[in-house]
Amino acid sequence: MDTPGLIAGRFRLLEQLGVGGMGVVWRAHDESIARTVALKQVRVSDGAHPGERLAAHERLRREATVAATVPAHPNVVALLEVVEHDGDPWLVLEYVPSRTVDEIRADGPLDPARAARIGAQIAQALDHLHGAGVLHRDVTARNVLVTDDDQVKLTDFGISRPADTATVTTGGPPRGVPAYLAPELAQGRAATVKSDVFSLGATLYAAVEDSGPWGDGDLVATLGRAMRGDVAPPRHAGPLAPALKAMLRRRPADRPTARRARAMLLAAAEGGTARGRLRRSRAVLAVAAAVLLVVAASVIVWRVGVGRAEPPAPAVASPAPGVAGLGAEPTADPCALLTSTAFSRFGEATLESDYGAFNRCDVIIRAAGGVELDAEVQLLSAAELRLPEQGVPEQRGTLTIVRHPELDRQCDRAIVLPDGTGLDVTGKINGAGASPDVCAVGDVATDAAAAVLGRGVLPRRPLPFPAVSLAGVDACGLLTPADLAAVPGTATVAPQRGWGGWRCDWSPQSGDADVTIVYDRNTSGLVDEDGTPTRIGDRDGAVLPLNDHSCTVSVVHRPYVNPDAEQSAEILRLTVAQRAPLDRPCDPAVAVARAAVSRLPAPS
Structure with a gap:
């Protein structure tokens, strides 16, 4: 029997923390074990039809079901239990003494570096949720809690869904706060992990600017701008601007993953952008960024321990004369x-x-x-x-x-x-x-x-690659399952081979880890942006930690003089990304890179 004045006979309500469209959140004291918790109850108007109350109960229970599937994470508010009181379900949540980003920005725009540090923690939370197969779908300034020492927690799973069910559109109005909606959601299309990344970008945009990415205005005007994807360039974002632009791109495919967004935000928090390579003093996108994306595995014949090998037979027949085609991969020009x-x-x-x-x-x-x-x-x-x-x-x-x-x-x-x-x-x-x-x-x-x-098969290269070139090395043959054991989850997957065998990805569908090898040519050779100079086997190399769970190792295979009589270099770049943070994130990458380099041919 419930004790009078207590919720479920245990919880004493202390103060109301917030009211949303579907629930009320309270700070409460658990009398049974003397701890402070947050309680969430359904919000139903007085005199509501019984069917409305049942629907509200179902929404809260569904929120609990989704939250319960997410393993504990320091940047996600934890669901402790679900209790019943007077026939209503209540969620018992971790209590976090904090303010929301919305409350903080009421005092004035956030400093871009601080916003980037907060955003990096949200991105880490999203990466964790996405790895658990959950879309949050409601990342807003009101759902990001920030403690006095800037520790961040993402809360409110009210409209979250498993990724495999959130891909189905309902045909109804878009769910979520319009000011933070991704364009595809405003258009009534399906939510994806990239929709959450957009909402993260919108939250940080609102934190440093005078308004959100869709500006100020009524609901119709806001949704109209969201549907068109018209984001005004940020004016006060400073070093945060490149990360915001990437997260707020109109096409979902062009946005970074949550994991990559975190790396960009950590770089912005240090006053710069994610580091890239140089080409004749011009900054270009680092190859390392691409491997933070999960690449779907495809069926390919495994080549054990073979560095140099003839290219595998093409998956399709060569085109007939006069029919457009690229022809044999290594010789196509x-x-x-x-x-x-x-x-x-x-x-x-x-x-x-x-x-x-x-x-x-x-x-x-x-x-x-x-x-x-x-x-x-x-x-x-x-x-x-x-x-x-x-x-x-x-x-x-x-x-x-x-x-x-x-x-x-x-x-x-x-x-x-x-x-x-x-x-x-x-x-x-x-x-x-x-x-x-x-x-x-x-x-x-x-x-x-x-x-x-249109004239037929693509012409061949005028000259073959030198015999010592990386172009003659199948990247997928540089690593064996034993080598990949240093990166859990990658040893048993079939590698995905890129054009010519000049790229190879080992990416388990779980997304727990990725190993990627790409070949590159650069007139600058290795530069400061490639990281700390390090000998890898018998080659010059550089090691660059991207964050606390990923690292790129670049290794010079051979220097040479290019057709413009400039000194250049062929470079192997190997990136290892793992979901779990590591104290020494570059150790696995260096170990795998040494194995790959041991199978390279002599450079001359």
Whole structure:
């Protein structure tokens, strides 16, 4: 029998902490074990129909069910138990003496570095939830609790759902607070993990700016801007701005994962952006960032202990004469798709045939005002090819072309061939400067490539790679299951092989860890941004911790002189990312890198 004045005979209500659309939260004292807790009760209006009360009960129980599936985490408010009182369910939650980000920003905008530190902890919470198969769906400034020493807890699972059920749209109005909604949710589309990342970005945007990313206005105006994805550039974000721009991108596929967002926010908290490599003093995106994404495993024949090997047989037959195709991977010439003269109307154009990955070719354009444009093509296998989500496919003979609108000073295009292989074509701006029409640059590259492929099989490279080049080394053959034992969960998965065998990913579907090898070419060799100089086997290398659970090791395979008579280097980059934080996150990466380097051929 319940004690009068106590909830469920145990909990004495002390003060109301907050009221939401579906619940009321109280600070309470558990008389049975003398501890302070938070209690959440359903919110139902007086005189509500019995069916409304039952529906509210079901919502609260569903919230409890979802919260109970999430393992304990220091950045997530814990569900302790569910109790009944007078026929109503109550959630017993961890009590966190704190203020919400909404309450903190009422005193004035947050300093960008502080906002970044808070955001990194939210991102870690989201990474944990997503790993447990849960979408939060309501990341807002009101649901982020911050203690006096800036420890952060994410709360309120009221509209959270398992990821496998949240992909189904209801056809009703979007759930969640409109000011923090991702564009796809405002449009009535399905929620994904990237929707949570957007809401994290919106929360941090609101913390440092005068308003949220959709501005101030009534509900209709806010939803309209959210549906269009019209985010005004942040004015007060300082070093936080690049991370905000990445998290608030309109296309979900273009946003970072929660894990990658955390790395970007930690870098911003230190006053800078996530570090990248240099090319002739121009900053470009580090290859290491890509491996923080979980890549779906595909079925590939495992090559045990073989460093140099002939490329595996293609998955599809070679195209017939006159039919568009890329042909044999190692000899296909990406630079046969572009000419510098095609871009002369934009400025001084130079074909770069020896930069970056072996399956890549660029035309660098020095436009008016010192702006540098880049037209880039990459050859991709069917497993690697990703189509722009919002583009409209167009047919050109046997080719399918998909063009995406400009986003963040970059235009992406994809060309899909009849056998499923294809090209990733990009027009972009390197560095700062006014924004010319990068989509026009992308279209010139796309049309030029389509014209070449329309004549049949892509021409071959004019010269073979040197026998000592990394281009002759199958990346998937550099590691054995025994080597991968240093990274739990990766030893038993089938590796995913990239074009030419010049990239390989070991990514279990659980997302607990990733190991990636990519090959790179750089005129600067190893630079400060690659990390601490370290000998890896008999090679020069560098070690760069990305955060407390991931690390990139870069190793020079061989220096050489490129076609422009510049000193250059072939570089192997190996990244290990694990879900669990480590005291020494680079130790597994170094151990695996040493195993890979031991199977490389002599550089000369």
